[in-house]
Amino acid sequence: MDSVMRNVQNPIVIDQNYCPHNENCPGQVSGVKIKDIMYSDIRGTSSRPVAIKLDCSTKNPFTGIKLQNVNLTYMNKAAQSFCSNVIGKAVDLVQPNGCL
Known part of the structure; x- marks a missing residue:
């Protein structure tokens, strides 16, 4: 089943380093192990330049992440990715490519 994103702020995101307002959590290290996640058949537009953000902790890096048939753009141009x-x-x- 296809997923269509239209001007979405964070089309694909997993952020173990999220720290609202940079208060009470800088330098945190997530204890949650994330593995074997698949994003498949996703297309559309991002409202931000970075459409794919996979920001994992150094203690428990993500493993087995798979992106398949993903096509996301930003303002009618290629979007960016961060891993x-x-x-x-x-x-x-x-x-966007270049992440995995």
């Missing part, structure tokens, strides 16, 4: 501490793969068309 940190992620082990996974991109399959078939994945835009």
Whole structure:
């Protein structure tokens, strides 16, 4: 089943380093292990330049993340991706690329 994003703030995001207003949590290290996640058949537009953000902790990096048939743009141009501490793969068309 296809997922269509229209001007979405965070089309694909997992952020273990999220810290609202940078208060009471800078330098936190997540104890949650995230693995074997698949994002498949997602297309559309992002309201921000970074459409894919996978920001994982150094203590428990993401493993087994798979992006398949993902096509996201920002303002009719290629969007960007950001990945940190992620082990996974991109399959078939994945835009924005360069993350896995």
